[in-house]
Amino acid sequence: MTTRDDHADAADGPRRELTRAHAYWRANLRLVASLLAVWFAVSFGCGILFVEPLNRIEMFGFPLGFWFAQQGAIFVFVLLVFFYAAAMRRIDRRYGLDDDERETG
Amino acid sequence: MDAQTLTYLFVAVSFALYIGIAVWSRAGSTGDFYVAGGGVHPVANGMATAADWMSAASFISMAGIIAFLGYDGAVYLMGWTGGYVLLAMLLAPYLRKFGEFTVPDFIGTRYYSNTARVVAVVSLIVISFTYVAGQMRGVGIVFSHFLGVPIDWGVAIGMLVVFFYAVLGGMKGITYTQVAQYCVLIFAYLVPAIFISLLITGVPVPQLGLGATVADGSGLAVLEKLDRTLVDLGFAPYTQGGKSTIDVFAITMALMLGTAGLPHVIVRFFTVPKVSDARRSAGWALLFIALLYTTAPAVGAFARLNFIDTVHDRAYGEVADWFHNWEDVGLIGWRDKNGDGRIQYGPGMPFEGKPEFAGEARGVDGQRMLLNAAREGTNEVYVDRDIMVLANPEIAMLPPWVIALVAAGSLAAALSTAAGLLLVISASVSHDLLKKTFARGLSDRQELLAARIAAASAIAIAGYLGVNPPGFVAQVVAFAFGLAAASLFPAILLGIFSLRMNREGAVAGMIAGLGFTFGYIAWFKFYAPHMNGPDAWWFGISPEGIGALGAALNFAVALTVSHFTAAPPASVVALVEDIRVPAGVSTPHMH
Numbered sequence: 240m241t242t243r244d245d246h247a248d249a250a251d252g253p254r255r256e257l258t259r260a261h262a263y264w265r266a267n268l269r270l271v272a273s274l275l276a277v278w279f280a281v282s283f284g285c286g287i288l289f290v291e292p293l294n295r296i297e298m299f300g301f302p303l304g305f306w307f308a309q310q311g312a313i314f315v316f317v318l319l320v321f322f323y324a325a326a327m328r329r330i331d332r333r334y335g336l337d338d339d340e341r342e343t344g
Numbered sequence: 345m346d347a348q349t350l351t352y353l354f355v356a357v358s359f360a361l362y363i364g365i366a367v368w369s370r371a372g373s374t375g376d377f378y379v380a381g382g383g384v385h386p387v388a389n390g391m392a393t394a395a396d397w398m399s400a401a402s403f404i405s406m407a408g409i410i411a412f413l414g415y416d417g418a419v420y421l422m423g424w425t426g427g428y429v430l431l432a433m434l435l436a437p438y439l440r441k442f443g444e445f446t447v448p449d450f451i452g453t454r455y456y457s458n459t460a461r462v463v464a465v466v467s468l469i470v471i472s473f474t475y476v477a478g479q480m481r482g483v484g485i486v487f488s489h490f491l492g493v494p495i496d497w498g499v500a501i502g503m504l505v506v507f508f509y510a511v512l513g514g515m516k517g518i519t520y521t522q523v524a525q526y527c528v529l530i531f532a533y534l535v536p537a538i539f540i541s542l543l544i545t546g547v548p549v550p551q552l553g554l555g556a557t558v559a560d561g562s563g564l565a566v567l568e569k570l571d572r573t574l575v576d577l578g579f580a581p582y583t584q585g586g587k588s589t590i591d592v593f594a595i596t597m598a599l600m601l602g603t604a605g606l607p608h609v610i611v612r613f614f615t616v617p618k619v620s621d622a623r624r625s626a627g628w629a630l631l632f633i634a635l636l637y638t639t640a641p642a643v644g645a646f647a648r649l650n651f652i653d654t655v656h657d658r659a660y661g662e663v664a665d666w667f668h669n670w671e672d673v674g675l676i677g678w679r680d681k682n683g684d685g686r687i688q689y690g691p692g693m694p695f696e697g698k699p700e701f702a703g704e705a706r707g708v709d710g711q712r713m714l715l716n717a718a719r720e721g722t723n724e725v726y727v728d729r730d731i732m733v734l735a736n737p738e739i740a741m742l743p744p745w746v747i748a749l750v751a752a753g754s755l756a757a758a759l760s761t762a763a764g765l766l767l768v769i770s771a772s773v774s775h776d777l778l779k780k781t782f783a784r785g786l787s788d789r790q791e792l793l794a795a796r797i798a799a800a801s802a803i804a805i806a807g808y809l810g811v812n813p814p815g816f817v818a819q820v821v822a823f824a825f826g827l828a829a830a831s832l833f834p835a836i837l838l839g840i841f842s843l844r845m846n847r848e849g850a851v852a853g854m855i856a857g858l859g860f861t862f863g864y865i866a867w868f869k870f871y872a873p874h875m876n877g878p879d880a881w882w883f884g885i886s887p888e889g890i891g892a893l894g895a896a897l898n899f900a901v902a903l904t905v906s907h908f909t910a911a912p913p914a915s916v917v918a919l920v921e922d923i924r925v926p927a928g929v930s931t932p933h934m935h
Contacts, residue, residue, distance in 0.1 A: 257921075260924070263924075263925065267924075271433045271434070274429075275429070275430075275433065278426065282422045282426050283593060283596065286418060286422055286596075287418075287589060287592050288593070294584075300554075300555030300556060300557065300566065300567065300568075301554070301555045301567065305415055305418075305583040306555070308415060308421070309410075309417070309421050309554075309641040310421075310551060310554070310638050310641060312425075313421060313634050313637055313638050314634070314638070316425050316426055317627070317630050317631050319429055320429055320432045320433075320623075320626050320627040320630050321624075321627040323432060323623065324432075324620070324623035324624045327437075327620070328620055328623075331926055335927075336927045337620065337926060338619050338620055
């Protein structure tokens with residue numbers, strides 16, 4: 240059964256597709272911005288700019304600032320990238336833009 | 345078996361393995377040759393990326409540099425890992441979706457301009473050759489140290505092995521040999537590190553050992569003891585840096601942006617099947633890299649402690665054998681300034697420059713005589729930083745097979761990086777310069793042949809540079825990262841994240857960033873090296889860190905110029921819209 244709405248949908252298709260892609264892109268940018276804030280905070284923040292006050296705190300035999308600069312930041316980097324991959328996968332699916340086989344054909 | 349026989353055995357077996365893998369995974373098409381047909385598993389690609397990235401410098405030199413820099417060594421640790429966060433989130437997934445073969449390919453297509461493509465090719469070639477010369481030299485040095493083969497022969501053997509699997513196997517061959525090389529190098533790095541951590545602290549995990557208590561009954565933590573020992577000798581404490589905060593900031597930033605913009609690393613993410621694989625693969629790559637990079641600061645600190653313990657205030661005749669062995673090789677020099685026959689270690693240079701020995705002449709205590717003019721100060725010992733990793737097994741008195749393992753591991757690190765670099769050089773010549781610019785009629789088979797010829801010539805040039813290293817190689821490492829940070833990184837980033845960025849903006853930005861960074865480094869390294877110091881540096885930023893400013897300049901120029909020039913054509917905007925979405929990825933060899 241063909242209705243008036245179906246025709247409207249077809250005409251709207253490309254535009255709706257584009258809005259969906261734009262919403263997806265905004266969600267992506269939000270995620271990346273917050274993860275990069277963490278990236279900056281642990282490396283440039285804790286490891287460089289605030290290294291001296293943090294060095295007054297001792298943890299497990301490390302001055303804390305020194306630990307961030309030589310180990311801690313790297314551990315956080317690894318977690319960030321895996322978290323990013325998983326979170327993006329969820330966003331991909333939510334917007335139906337993931338690259339699973341059924342999509343690529 | 346003695347260490348040398350074992351080393352021959354380990355090196356021969358590992359080389360046979362690499363060549364076997366290359367024969368098994370020969371490249372049949374340009375898609376295979378450039379991007380391994382786009383069918384590499386994300387975890388395998390992660391390992392290959394880690395081996396690709398970790399060079400002779402990471403394996404041999406980094407821990408030693410950290411040992412002597414203390415806190416300041418963090419610029420390398422954070423800079424060379426933090427770049428992967430940028431790569432994973434800002435570049436890799438989108439470039440994989442773009443689905444072409446090379447980095448200049450993206451820049452040329454995105455900016456609809458062969459000028460942009462050629463500028464990218466030029467930066468790529470300069471960056472990659474700077475790097476590859478160091479690798480070949482590393483191969484030669486390892487051969488001469490461990491196997492007693494002349495450096496030139498070492499370089500030639502290294503060239504032959506790389507030639508075999510890079511020319512034959514292309515990216516496909518390189519990928520699977522890099523997986524094997526990663527396993528060899530990480531094993532070779534961790535085994536001595538674990539032994540030494542056990543020896544000094546009793547803790548088998550080096551990452552934790554760095555924070556543990558020294559097992560000498562003093563009750564001091566490793567870093568505490570190191571700080572005290574160094575202060576007693578007149579050094580600055582280990583956990584505090586000597587560089588200014590702004591310089592540490594700038595160097596870390598330049599290394600991060602440069603890492604993210606290095607073509608031979610980026611191109612590894614073209615080899616996985618899907619966009620989501622590129623993201624995951626970056627995580628695996630960083631995890632595999634982090635394994636070595638979090639071990640390195642522990643190795644550095646232990647080595648420094650061990651070094652001072654075994655050397656300082658010992659009579660030359662009674663000091664451990666390794667001291668004499670490495671003195672014979674010329675990486676250690678001792679000048680008994682106060683004539684007491686004991687080795688005094690302290691801050692400052694013992695004498696001018698690198699040691700130059702008076703032939704085989706020996707002093708009263710049996711030490712090699714030095715020609716260098718003595719310097720003021722109490723320090724009598726010259727020690728090459730690379731010793732910290734190479735001699736670690738000897739310093740810690742580990743069994744001979746560990747020494748053989750370190751030799752095989754450093755060769756794996758140098759060869760895997762060299763192969764990756766040679767591949768991007770050959771791909772940019774055959775694909776970007778020939779196929780896409782100057783010889784458009786090339787068929788796939790002709791292009792594959794051209795790629796192989798280009799790879800072979802690149803190996804020959806790299807080998808030549810390894811045998812006759814230009815005196816400035818050590819000086820220009822800053823170039824590779826600075827140039828990648830100031831040229832490629834901003835151009836790719838803007839190409840993805842700005843729909844408005846156009847040809848004029850990108851080209852002007854790249855040229856401004858390149859010119860500025862190149863000029864600054866050349867000025868301080870070659871033209872006026874006597875002025876190379878914080879007083880003359882702009883904003884207190886050293887040439888090593890200037891790439892960060894160059895990148896900022898690139899962004900500023902690109903955005904300004906693009907604002908006043910015509911918007912990019914609709915087809916390019918559509919392309920950018922398309923690469924932002926993971927769905928509908930294509931395999932590269934379909935193009």
